[in-house]
Amino acid sequence: MAYFDGVKVVLEENEYPTHWYNIQADMKTLPPPPLSPASGQPAQPEELARIFPVALLQQEMTHERWIEIPEPIRQIYRRWRPSPLFRARRLEQELNTPAEIWYKYEGVSPAGSHKLNTAIAQAYYNQQAGIKNLVTETGAGQWGTALSIATAFFGMTCTVYMVKVSYEQKPYRRLLMESYGGSVYSSPTDRTKAGRQILAKDPNSLGSLGIAISEAVEVALESQDTNYALGSVLNHVLLHQTIIGLEAKTQLAAVDRYPDVVMASCGGGSNFGGIAFPFVQDVLTTGAHTKIVAVEPEACPTLTHGQFAYDFGDTVGMTPIMQMYTLGHDFVPASIHAGGLRYHGDSPLVSQLYHDKVIDARAYRQTQIFEAAVRFARCEGILPAPESAHAIQAAIDEAIEAREAGTRKVILFNLSGHGHFDLSAYDDYLNGRVVDVPFSSEWTEESLSHLPKVEL
Amino acid sequence: MAYFDGVKVVLEENEYPTHWYNIQADMKTLPPPPLSPASGQPAQPEELARIFPVALLQQEMTHERWIEIPEPIRQIYRRWRPSPLFRARRLEQELNTPAEIWYKYEGVSPAGSHKLNTAIAQAYYNQQAGIKNLVTETGAGQWGTALSIATAFFGMTCTVYMVKVSYEQKPYRRLLMESYGGSVYSSPTDRTKAGRQILAKDPNSLGSLGIAISEAVEVALESQDTNYALGSVLNHVLLHQTIIGLEAKTQLAAVDRYPDVVMASCGGGSNFGGIAFPFVQDVLTTGAHTKIVAVEPEACPTLTHGQFAYDFGDTVGMTPIMQMYTLGHDFVPASIHAGGLRYHGDSPLVSQLYHDKVIDARAYRQTQIFEAAVRFARCEGILPAPESAHAIQAAIDEAIEAREAGTRKVILFNLSGHGHFDLSAYDDYLNGRVVDVPFSSEWTEESLSHLPKVEL
Numbered sequence: 001m002a003y004f005d006g007v008k009v010v011l012e013e014n015e016y017p018t019h020w021y022n023i024q025a026d027m028k029t030l031p032p033p034p035l036s037p038a039s040g041q042p043a044q045p046e047e048l049a050r051i052f053p054v055a056l057l058q059q060e061m062t063h064e065r066w067i068e069i070p071e072p073i074r075q076i077y078r079r080w081r082p083s084p085l086f087r088a089r090r091l092e093q094e095l096n097t098p099a100e101i102w103y104k105y106e107g108v109s110p111a112g113s114h115k116l117n118t119a120i121a122q123a124y125y126n127q128q129a130g131i132k133n134l135v136t137e138t139g140a141g142q143w144g145t146a147l148s149i150a151t152a153f154f155g156m157t158c159t160v161y162m163v164k165v166s167y168e169q170k171p172y173r174r175l176l177m178e179s180y181g182g183s184v185y186s187s188p189t190d191r192t193k194a195g196r197q198i199l200a201k202d203p204n205s206l207g208s209l210g211i212a213i214s215e216a217v218e219v220a221l222e223s224q225d226t227n228y229a230l231g232s233v234l235n236h237v238l239l240h241q242t243i244i245g246l247e248a249k250t251q252l253a254a255v256d257r258y259p260d261v262v263m264a265s266c267g268g269g270s271n272f273g274g275i276a277f278p279f280v281q282d283v284l285t286t287g288a289h290t291k292i293v294a295v296e297p298e299a300c301p302t303l304t305h306g307q308f309a310y311d312f313g314d315t316v317g318m319t320p321i322m323q324m325y326t327l328g329h330d331f332v333p334a335s336i337h338a339g340g341l342r343y344h345g346d347s348p349l350v351s352q353l354y355h356d357k358v359i360d361a362r363a364y365r366q367t368q369i370f371e372a373a374v375r376f377a378r379c380e381g382i383l384p385a386p387e388s389a390h391a392i393q394a395a396i397d398e399a400i401e402a403r404e405a406g407t408r409k410v411i412l413f414n415l416s417g418h419g420h421f422d423l424s425a426y427d428d429y430l431n432g433r434v435v436d437v438p439f440s441s442e443w444t445e446e447s448l449s450h451l452p453k454v455e456l
Numbered sequence: 457m458a459y460f461d462g463v464k465v466v467l468e469e470n471e472y473p474t475h476w477y478n479i480q481a482d483m484k485t486l487p488p489p490p491l492s493p494a495s496g497q498p499a500q501p502e503e504l505a506r507i508f509p510v511a512l513l514q515q516e517m518t519h520e521r522w523i524e525i526p527e528p529i530r531q532i533y534r535r536w537r538p539s540p541l542f543r544a545r546r547l548e549q550e551l552n553t554p555a556e557i558w559y560k561y562e563g564v565s566p567a568g569s570h571k572l573n574t575a576i577a578q579a580y581y582n583q584q585a586g587i588k589n590l591v592t593e594t595g596a597g598q599w600g601t602a603l604s605i606a607t608a609f610f611g612m613t614c615t616v617y618m619v620k621v622s623y624e625q626k627p628y629r630r631l632l633m634e635s636y637g638g639s640v641y642s643s644p645t646d647r648t649k650a651g652r653q654i655l656a657k658d659p660n661s662l663g664s665l666g667i668a669i670s671e672a673v674e675v676a677l678e679s680q681d682t683n684y685a686l687g688s689v690l691n692h693v694l695l696h697q698t699i700i701g702l703e704a705k706t707q708l709a710a711v712d713r714y715p716d717v718v719m720a721s722c723g724g725g726s727n728f729g730g731i732a733f734p735f736v737q738d739v740l741t742t743g744a745h746t747k748i749v750a751v752e753p754e755a756c757p758t759l760t761h762g763q764f765a766y767d768f769g770d771t772v773g774m775t776p777i778m779q780m781y782t783l784g785h786d787f788v789p790a791s792i793h794a795g796g797l798r799y800h801g802d803s804p805l806v807s808q809l810y811h812d813k814v815i816d817a818r819a820y821r822q823t824q825i826f827e828a829a830v831r832f833a834r835c836e837g838i839l840p841a842p843e844s845a846h847a848i849q850a851a852i853d854e855a856i857e858a859r860e861a862g863t864r865k866v867i868l869f870n871l872s873g874h875g876h877f878d879l880s881a882y883d884d885y886l887n888g889r890v891v892d893v894p895f896s897s898e899w900t901e902e903s904l905s906h907l908p909k910v911e912l
Contacts, residue, residue, distance in 0.1 A: 005469045007534035013461045078463035079542070079837060086535070090609075108564060110837040112876070152834045153546075172628075172879040179882045181834055378608045378637055381535060381566040420568070420876040423628040426635045 002254035008084040009251035017246040020239045023277045025065035026284045029356055031348035034320035043320045051220040051228040053129035059236035076120050076153055080109045085251035090379040099402035101395055104248045105415045113417030114271050115146035115231055118240035122229045123150035132225040135159040137212030139166055140339030141173030143231030148182030161187040161215045164207035173421050187212040194218050194316045209343055210315030217318045232268025233347050241274025249278050259412035261398050265390035266294035267340050269347030275414035292359040295390040298439050300333035302346045303354050303361035305439055310454040311345055321452055324351040328447025334437050336366050337425035338386040365436040369393050370429040385417040386425055458710035464540040465707035473702040476695045479733045481521035482740045485812055487804035490776035499776045507676040507684040509585035515692040532576050532609055536565045541707035546835040555858035557851055560704045561871045569873030570727050571602035571687055574696035578685045579606035588681040591615040593668030595622055596795030597629030599687030604638030617643040617671045620663035629877050643668040650674050650772045665799055666771030673774050688724025689803050697730025705734050715868035717854050721846035722750035723796050725803030731870035748815040751846040754895050756789035758802045759810050759817035761895055766910040777908055780807040784903025790893050792822050793881035794842040821892040825849050826885040841873040842881055
């Protein structure tokens with residue numbers, strides 16, 4: 001039986017989740033199918049099968065509620081899973097709140113973040129399909145690190161297109177990927193047509209996640225034994241991340257708790273979906289009144305200021321077109337430190353749930369989130385990634401609200417990763433060099449005018 | 457009951473260690489008492505009490521076998537303890553060895569290394585004694601990080617004298633300490649007599665651990681509410697670290713194993729003593745035939761090439777004089793990447809056990825240990841600290857020996873920390889810039905001629 005040792009909840013082996021949870025089984029409205037960038041018509045499985053293995057495409061589309069986790073994946077998950085569920089008692093005391101704050105900590109993974117949950121699964125299914133190499137993009141480097149580790153476990157190689165500005169500013173992230181055997185290129189490169197096209201327009205381009213995706217997809221399309229892997233946004237990626245919320249549910253049940261509020265930072269949506277979906281299930285099927293909140297940076301406020309529309313997943317327009325909240329595929333967010341949240345779009349599943357008012361969203365400025373991050377580090381001993389600190393700030397606000405209202409409540413958030421590779425950002429914050437730029441709708445006027453025309 | 461999930465051994469709460477193990481209770485020969493640097497006579501408790509709380513001095517001297525861990529310390533240990541005991545199956549497979557390789561992983565602590573085990577204990581006892589500030593030195597930064605976190609937990613401040621060469625080469629380590637609230641100075645400073653004395657001789661001094669200790673001790677001597685904290689060498693430090701070996705023993709017993717070989721890297725001796733002493737106990741009291749091996753860098757080969765003699769713990773000569781293996785207190789080791797192992801001396805307890813042939817020692821060159829580190833990262837998914845990689849190389853050698861002899865054996869080693877802050881070292885290794893300098897006895901001719909004269 002699971003037990004709480006006063007600090008964390010520990011599960012027994014027979015309580016480890018054996019299946020991922022597929023929210024498509026329970027959603028009232030499902031996102032429409034992705035469209036082919038070439039034809040504008042629903043993307044055909046054959047098209048997608050050029051870059052994804054069939055098993056993942058099936059997971060992308062299935063409405064089956066529970067998907068069994070293959071034993072080789074469960075075996076590797078056990079290297080760091082179940083991740084701990086902590087009660088933040090010292091933070092509660094500092095806030096003098098009657099609320100209980102619980103957090104799941106994904107920074108214990110060897111990659112340092114939740115990203116490894118899907119990287120392991122994607123590497124496994126690709127290896128089973130005979131693929132020898134996975135190619136991907138990375139911004140801040142968390143996803144590239146996770147995929148480099150995952151491919152090493154399955155004896156495959158890994159090629160990473162890393163956004164140029166990060167490649168230059170975060171050499172340690174690149175070195176981490178290389179230590180695990182990954183090959184890392186500064187994107188845009190002259191190795192792809194997409195890269196050359198960007199460089200022809202702007203030889204000094206600093207790159208973007210959208211450009212790096214274009215390059216990686218192109219490489220995958222051109223080689224038989226190479227596939228593409230995406231670290232967020234897609235249904236199967238969010239599916240794999242539900243292991244977080246499923247564990248959290250069992251862990252909270254072991255202490256007779258159920259959350260009143262569930263919060264997580266939200267960029268492409270995989271961290272948020274990972275912890276939230278098993279609780280959204282209860283909202284959808286049992287009418288539970290849990291408040292579910294996606295937290296995003298004000299510099300890239302996809303849900304809170306984006307448009308619910310069809311758009312490309314990348315900059316150049318090579319990926320399928322998906323219906324989602326978007327700031328426009330060529331929107332370039334300000335260079336905030338939470339690099340993992342600088343994505344113009346959002347997962348179609350998360351977008352649909354937000355559109356249907358099943359979940360909430362809010363946005364914070366970066367000085368706020370660093371203040372929360374340092375406060376949390378000094379209370380709880382863990383230095384969070386700036387991305388994860390968005391959820392901390394949201395949890396603090398909820399706890400203060402509970403204090404002011406004099407109500408007990410149970411807050412759950414996901415601490416998606418540690419900040420060991422973000423110390424230059426902490427340097428900027430501690431030395432007063434972090435600034436806020438309040439959102440203005442002028443930012444997205446042009447990019448939102450570039451949305452693809454879709455006629456169905 | 458503890459269980460093995462195929463990857464790691466998980467303990468139940470009633471199996472968490474409640475006491476530290478004090479090896480002084482079982483040693484046939486005990487190290488002689490430390491001598492006062494002023495008088496050359498056994499140091500008086502009043503002298504030591506100027507920089508250490510009485511509770512720690514009692515732990516330093518007691519012969520009681522089991523020391524109860526106070527509940528506030530156990531509460532904080534639960535944030536990352538019990539640390540996992542992993543079986544390195546993928547490494548075993550790659551080595552094609554009949555040996556089993558098990559490793560304890562201390563990198564899961566928020567500080568990233570085993571150092572937090574004693575930092576928490578030292579902060580607790582000092583807080584209980586009314587101390588408001590702890591001052592210490594740090595080389596590579598692991599100890600300073602651990603003490604910054606520990607003092608934050610107990611509402612105290614922390615001042616860290618960081619060896620100048622590390623301060624300049626490892627800004628992220630300094631920032632990590634500052635994020636947790638620590639104040640960090642580049643040593644030698646002009647804030648202390650010891651620092652000014654060094655700077656007068658050499659204004660461009662890059663500092664050393666010995667110099668930084670001199671500065672920190674001086675500051676502690678001069679202030680009533682400030683004490684000094686040391687991260688290794690002393691008996692009470694090794695005592696606190698035995699939590700590692702005690703957990704490992706219970707974890708191995710849960711899978712019906714007992715190690716034939718126990719290995720750990722050894723600088724000042726706290727990591728080594730931490731995992732080894734609970735097994736040395738069996739060697740001393742039940743005649744167990746376990747091979748116990750301290751692993752050190754060939755660039756600073758204290759046990760394998762040092763002299764068993766009285767020497768100072770610091771460079772300037774402010775600390776008590778202890779009998780230990782030493783390369784001479786003014787020996788300056790080559791600038792290897794395993795900064796945590798660049799100490800001229802060794803724990804008196806470890807030194808005595810080595811002198812009495814209860815334990816073994818061996819030394820490796822740094823190109824070997826980086827080769828082992830990268831191999832381990834790609835097999836096991838964890839990027840080790842260069843210090844910890846010494847134990848990996850030793851375990852690999854044992855496993856290959858077992859393969860060649862065709863014998864099964866159980867190898868246990870301690871992976872003392874992760875390498876997230878050592879990526880510039882990996883950069884050097886991956887790009888062919890790591891070089892070896894084989895040990896020569898000429899290195900220590902002068903420093904060994906400076907040992908203090910002791911007449912008892």
